[in-house]
Amino acid sequence: MRIGILTGGGDCPGLNAVIRGIVKSAPDDVEILGIMHGWKGLVDLEYITLTDDDVEGIHIIGGTILGTSRTNPFKSEEMSQKLEENVKKIGLDAVIAIGGDDTLSVAAKLSSMGYNVVGVPKTIDNDVSNTDFTFGxxxxxxxxxxxxxxxxxxxxxxxxxxxxxxxxxxxxxxxxxxxxxxxxxxxxxxxxxxxxxxxxxxxxxxxxxxxxxxxxxxxxxxxxxxxxxxxxxxxxxxxxxxxxxxxxxxxxxxxxxxxxxxxxxxxxxxxxRGGTPTAFDRILGTRYGVHAMKLVLDKDFGRMVALKGNEIISIPLEYAIATKKYVPFDYYKLAQIFFG
Missing domain, CATH: 3.40.50.460 (Phosphofructokinase domain)
Known part of the structure; x- marks a missing residue:
């Protein structure tokens, strides 16, 4: 089995913990390809093979060893065709997309087209819906x-x-x-x-x-x-x-x-968004990565890992991008107590 993983959108602390969690939890017969610079890497055919040695200790480092971009492969017909051709060319059985609203919207579209995709929520703003927290x-x-x-x-x-x-x-x-x-x-x-x-x-x-x-x-x-x-x-x-x-x-x-x-x-x-992640974000990223690999192995595609309470669950990808998670008014009222 050959799995591609990518990080899209803005960087944030904890991305490398997710990558490490995916690679370390993969069985020996699974090959992991790191797609470089988000969806751009699938358009331009840029990728590397990731082994246990490649991810040793990276969970304490900020940013992402795979690089990132805000590329939207569905912005043009040419780019979307290249992406589909390259997924087949390098023989990807599944893609794990780590990103926020925009990255996950591309993942959801690919899933609707029949591709095997799993999402991992990543946004510094913490506004992805249906998950308590995003790492970083x-x-x-x-x-x-x-x-x-x-x-x-x-x-x-x-x-x-x-x-x-x-x-x-x-x-x-x-x-x-x-x-x-x-x-x-x-x-x-x-x-x-x-x-x-x-x-x-x-x-x-x-x-x-x-x-x-x-x-x-x-x-x-x-x-x-x-x-x-x-x-x-x-x-x-x-x-x-x-x-x-x-x-x-x-x-x-x-x-x-x-x-x-x-x-x-x-x-x-x-x-x-720079620097080393807190212990909380290292652990959350690690747990997300391990659970994302489990979804792939279980062939439970079209889903995103999420945190509910202290439990890692999964939800349909379309739920993640349907709405944003905003600060509720009761929380803002709490803050207002300390204004002035």
Whole structure:
């Protein structure tokens, strides 16, 4: 049996733990091919053979040894034909796709076309539905919380308002949990827009009473007055997403103009997805990899591994991409207790 594994979309801590889990749990008569650079590797026929020696100790390393990309093979007829030809050419009996919404949407389409596919959920934003957590998210929250912890001292020393921008295109999980953990005084996430006037009022009240302020803001947040999110609309990926970034600077400039306070912005960006994974993410990635291999061996295709409570289960791939997992209002209400 010959199995191809690939990692698509943005990198995140824990990817290598999944790869190691798959390879280490494969029987001796199963050959594992590592497809390079996500779906691009199946289009361009780039792959390597993976053995136990190749994955020794990689679970503690961030990123992915297979590389990644945001390639959408169904964006053109030529690319999709190459992908199908190459799956047959290298004799893949199954593909394990490790990725988020976009990567899994390609996996689901391939599955509907009759190919043997298993999915592993990966997104730094933790917004894949029907799984409690995605690996890498826990690490990102820890890094974000640590950064906000450090910013408290400089904000307090200088009497500043600091907007801290964290990842989160449509879901604010990283921002709300890092903000809660580190005691941010206001948390702005995409699910719950707020007017600029409301934000200004929070800032004025906090500064008058306490003299400094930390605002955690997700990159996908936009105040009610804005029609679109802040980002570079000239850069659009293969799945139609613009490159986000700049909301912290945008809000800092407005607050400075409206209040006169010394206001700064910090963008954590890719710091959140870099570096070594936490123990939680190493273990979760490992368990996902082992269970994905089990699904392949059981010929239980068209499914994605998922975490429910402390149990690794599997769900149909189409369930994973049907909706996104957003921060519920009750959780945001909890955060609001600590605003100001």
């Amino acid at each position: 998210y826990h690490t990102a929250v820890n890094v974000g919380a640590d950064a906000i912890d450090r910013l408290h001292s400089t904000a307090k020393s200088h009497g500043r308002v600091i907007f801290v921008e964290l990842m989160g295109r449509e879901a604010g999980w990283i921002t709300i949990e890092a903000g809660l953990a580190a005691g941010a005084h206001l948390i702005l996430i995409p699910e719950y827009p707020m007017t600029i006037d409301e934000i200004v009022n929070y800032v004025k009240e906090r500064m008058e009473n306490k003299g400094y302020m930390i605002v955690a803001v997700a990159e996908g947040f936009k105040p009610t007055e804005l029609e679109n999110v802040v980002g570079d609309k000239s850069e659009i990926d293969a799945f139609g997403h613009i490159r986000l970034g700049g909301i912290a600077h945008y809000m800092a400039e407005i607050i400075k103009e409206r209040t006169g306070y010394d206001t700064r912005s910090v963008v954590l960006g890719h710091l959140l």
